[in-house]
Amino acid sequence: MSTDVEALNNPETLWNAETVYRPDLFKGKVALVSGGGSGIGRAVALLFARLGATLVICGRTAEKLEKVAAFVRGKGGTVLVVPTNVREPEQVDALYQRIHAEFGRLDYVVNNAGGQFPQNAIDYAPKGWAAVINNNLNGSWYMMQRAAQYWRDVKTPGSIVNIVVVTERGMPGVAHTVAARAGIIGASRTVAVEWAPLGIRVNCVAPGLTATEGLEVYPPEAQKEFPLANPLKRPGTPMEIAESCIYLSASSGSFITGEVLTVDGGGKLWGELWTAGRPEYYR
Numbered sequence: 001m002s003t004d005v006e007a008l009n010n011p012e013t014l015w016n017a018e019t020v021y022r023p024d025l026f027k028g029k030v031a032l033v034s035g036g037g038s039g040i041g042r043a044v045a046l047l048f049a050r051l052g053a054t055l056v057i058c059g060r061t062a063e064k065l066e067k068v069a070a071f072v073r074g075k076g077g078t079v080l081v082v083p084t085n086v087r088e089p090e091q092v093d094a095l096y097q098r099i100h101a102e103f104g105r106l107d108y109v110v111n112n113a114g115g116q117f118p119q120n121a122i123d124y125a126p127k128g129w130a131a132v133i134n135n136n137l138n139g140s141w142y143m144m145q146r147a148a149q150y151w152r153d154v155k156t157p158g159s160i161v162n163i164v165v166v167t168e169r170g171m172p173g174v175a176h177t178v179a180a181r182a183g184i185i186g187a188s189r190t191v192a193v194e195w196a197p198l199g200i201r202v203n204c205v206a207p208g209l210t211a212t213e214g215l216e217v218y219p220p221e222a223q224k225e226f227p228l229a230n231p232l233k234r235p236g237t238p239m240e241i242a243e244s245c246i247y248l249s250a251s252s253g254s255f256i257t258g259e260v261l262t263v264d265g266g267g268k269l270w271g272e273l274w275t276a277g278r279p280e281y282y283r
């Protein structure tokens with residue numbers, strides 16, 4: 001892939017990238033981004049911070065989070081780092097308690113933490129299936145349910161954006177994650193109705209192939225075919241996904257709930273993604 005993944009994910013580049021949003025959009029607001037230490041999550045976190053939000057980032061690896069935090073603090077922003085494994089409900093609970101103790105409010109959650117490995121579904125070990133479901137269905141659910149409980153208890157409105165994958169045509173090589181994300185999309189549509197009386201909006205962003213360091217887990221034969229992923233014949237950028245998350249979180253999204261915003265360069269209409277390599281039959 002000729003795309004310069006490192007440059008597109010460089011914090012300074014992201015911080016200075018053009019954005020359609022005004023600098024004080026989130027002044028006085030608090031935003032939580034899971035998986036904020038790398039890739040899409042870092043881009044979303046940096047954009048929230050740039051637009052004036054107080055930022056909370058979580059993920060399993062403290063060092064990655066601290067690097068992002070140091071960068072934002074260097075720009076004058078306020079950041080709280082809470083290392084958290086979203087698969088552990090007690091850790092998720094402690095995260096929300098900490099946010100309340102530090103800031104006394106929370107306005108936006110972008111539920112981005114997640115991941116999977118490419119393998120033909122017929123070969124999944126039960127432990128592998130369970131790990132991906134735990135990460136992407138259970139972990140995302142704990143994060144969104146706890147956010148809703150928080151907003152119910154403090155009686156303030158809130159917005160959740162769940163990062164999922166494009167599920168319409170499935171995606172060979174990652175059936176486990178497609179199953180998990182389809183579950184989150186279904187849950188989001190359902191709780192969008194249940195939680196509307198609480199002033200809580202719940203939406204999803206479904207990125208297509210996006211240029212992050214996370215793509216390194218895919219085999220070279222899959223990477224070679226990345227330009228076939230969509231009619232624009234390029235990966236999306238972390239900034240493009242970040243701006244779509246801001247669109248749904250901010251007042252631009254105030255009449256949108258239970259929706260899935262697909263940001264995939266048209267990939268669900270035309271494109272091929274063989275994440276574990278293309279089988280002979282389809283050559």
Ligand SMILES: CCCCCCC/C=C/C(=O)SCCNC(=O)CCNC(=O)[C@H](O)C(C)(C)COP(=O)(O)OP(=O)(O)OC[C@H]1O[C@@H](n2cnc3c(N)ncnc32)[C@H](O)[C@@H]1OP(=O)(O)O
Nearest residue numbers: 115116117119125127128131165209214215218222274275
């Ligand atoms: C072609 C491009 C695709 C574009 C679009 C696709 C949509 C999404 C793209 C992205 O998400 S990009 C990147 C996002 N980041 C990641 O995916 C992070 C990397 N992945 C992981 O960290 C792991 O896959 C994980 C399983 C999610 C981590 O969970 P955990 O730490 O619990 O797992 P492990 O202990 O490592 O493994 C548990 C279990 O899982 C099986 N397994 C893990 N890796 C593989 C593998 N490479 N191949 C086959 N099986 C695997 C295995 O059963 C493991 O158990 P043990 O064998 O270790 O006992």
Ligand SMILES: NC(=O)C1=CN([C@@H]2O[C@H](COP(=O)(O)OP(=O)(O)OC[C@H]3O[C@@H](n4cnc5c(N)ncnc54)[C@H](OP(=O)(O)O)[C@@H]3O)[C@@H](O)[C@H]2O)C=CC1
Nearest residue numbers: 035038039040059060061085086112113114209210212214
């Ligand atoms: N890049 C792409 O093409 C696409 C990505 N996505 C999704 O977007 C999201 C971001 O991916 P991307 O930025 O590309 O890849 P990354 O691997 O860079 O991001 C995943 C982030 O999630 C964190 N994370 C993973 N598991 C957990 C966990 N159990 N608890 C807390 N944090 C966790 C990771 O941090 P740590 O390991 O330190 O915990 C990491 O920061 C993922 O959900 C991914 O599946 C969806 C479609 C396409």
